[in-house]
Amino acid sequence: MERAWHHLSSETGISRSRVNDSYVCRVRAIDRASTGPYCCSSDLVLGLVKDTSHHSFATNPSDLVSSVSILKNIGSCSCICRGAWVSDPDLVSTKLGSLMADSEKPVVLITGCSEGGIGYALARAFALEGCFVVATSRSLSSMKSLENDPRFFLQELDVVSEDSIRRVVANTLDKFGQIDVLVNNAGVHLVAPLAEVPMSSFEHVFNTNVYGPMRLIQFVVPQMVLRKKGKIVNIGSISALAPGPWAGVYSASKAALHALTDTLRLELRTFGISVINVAPGAIRSNFGKSSTASYDQMPEWKFYKPFEAAIRARTALSQGPKSTPAEEFAKRTVAMVLSKQPPAWFSYGQLSTILAILYYLPLSIRDYIYRLALKC
Known part of the structure; x- marks a missing residue:
């Protein structure tokens, strides 16, 4: 050499x-x-x-x-x-x-691509548009259906580990020489009353949903700066606009990610890098199952035992019969990201309009609606 x-x-x-x-x-x-x-x-x-x-x-x-x-x-x-x-x-x-x-084919690195999730649907949608897709998750077995497809470069990635991120970014640059689009999709949900949520769970949500994307950004941005081009897509949540009861930690983590995205958009613009805030509504995926599994690990509530049924129901709120299919959401999102001038903010999916309206309502009215709908 x-x-x-x-x-x-x-x-x-x-x-x-x-x-x-x-x-x-x-x-x-x-x-x-x-x-x-x-x-x-x-x-x-x-x-x-x-x-x-x-x-x-x-x-x-x-x-x-x-x-x-x-x-x-x-x-x-x-x-x-x-x-x-x-x-x-x-x-x-x-x-x-x-x-x-x-x-000429864009190289897209996506986190959280386990089958059945939004990241998996995004990976397939980007591939259909002719992109090279670096699909990542904590386990390769969760992406098994993609392993024989030459459009995908599968990598194990844990967003809470800098060593894991360093390895995947290096592998990607070794193979493709560039990362054109970074999609920070990996995240965890948490349903629990704030007064009783274990602090270890609180920290895990922020470590994954907030610090995780920032770790990826700091590793990927240098090569984008050198090339004077690139796109960063942070997947937030429409729930961050009008936080309700029982999922406060999750909503707060996504609100923090939204705020960081707004700042990054201004700071990276001078280097030719676009930063896009994507706020999904209720998207049909394995999100509800993962949330329920996480909730089952919570301790027995001391003060909120009478609200147990309402709290547990919150884990699957986004997975109703009218939830937007993940494939539909992914197709719309990918078309937006690959456009020449993508918007700073993009929201799509069931409940998106309702949450946007709640954001502008007086707090007294919003609180009244939440008390009725979520039984708090």
């Missing part, structure tokens, strides 16, 4: 330096138009750039295939191909065209 870099540097004037586990290569004034195409003798993809100005591109030395999308934006490539020294222009052209075509 070092020999390949030395050869490339001596032949073309490309130098490198280490920055945050990535290699930043500086391409000096090069003109190889008259000398024919070149590539490194190792099984890598390298490019010579006909350009008299100074440019930078970020890549990983273990797989420069992924640098095609960056190279084509900074100059006219004399050669990009795989294998030993090549002098056949037609072969070079064919390989370059193929690589360029692949580089």
Whole structure:
């Protein structure tokens, strides 16, 4: 590997330096138009750039295939191909065209893609639109139906672990060289009265729903900044607009994520990065089952025992007969995300309009409605 870099540097004037586990290569004034195409003798993809100005591109030395999308934006490539020294222009052209075509496909990293959930539906919807999808969940077995599909790159990821995030981001950049869209979808629900919720459960919700997305963002943003483009999609919740009883921890975590998203949108705009707040309504998924399983782990209530039935019912509130199918939500969301100018805010699904109206109502009226509907 070092020999390949030395050869490339001596032949073309490309130098490198280490920055945050990535290699930043500086391409000096090069003109190889008259000398024919070149590539490194190792099984890598390298490019010579006909350009008299100074440019930078970020890549990983273990797989420069992924640098095609960056190279084509900074100059006219004399050669990009795989294998030993090549002098056949037609072969070079064919390989370059193929690589360029692949580089046009957006690379989308999605968290929380277990089958039956919103993330799974989003992964399939992005794939249908021609994207390379890095589908992640805490267990590969939960995404088994995607494993033989070449459109998906499956990875185990726990959003509460920086080591796990670092590994997945590195694997993705090694394979694709870029992450165009980050979808922070992974999250946990919690139903419990605030006065009695175990603090360990409280902390777990915020660690997953708030700190988890921020961990991903901090690992993914650097390569987006270098490329001056990218999209970050944070999946919040419409319940954060008008929090009701029994799910206060969850609603608070999503409200925090909404606030962080609004700030990120302003702070990252200067680097060409769009940040989108998605607030699903009641979407049909495995959300209710997961929430019920979590609720079954709660201790017996001391003060709220008379409200046990109402509290438990809150776990499946979003899973009624009129809930919006996850596939429908995903299709609408993906179309919005992949548009040239996506909106800052997007909400879709059953109860979205009702919650938006509740947000603007006087608190006394909103409280009255919640007391009737959720029996508190």
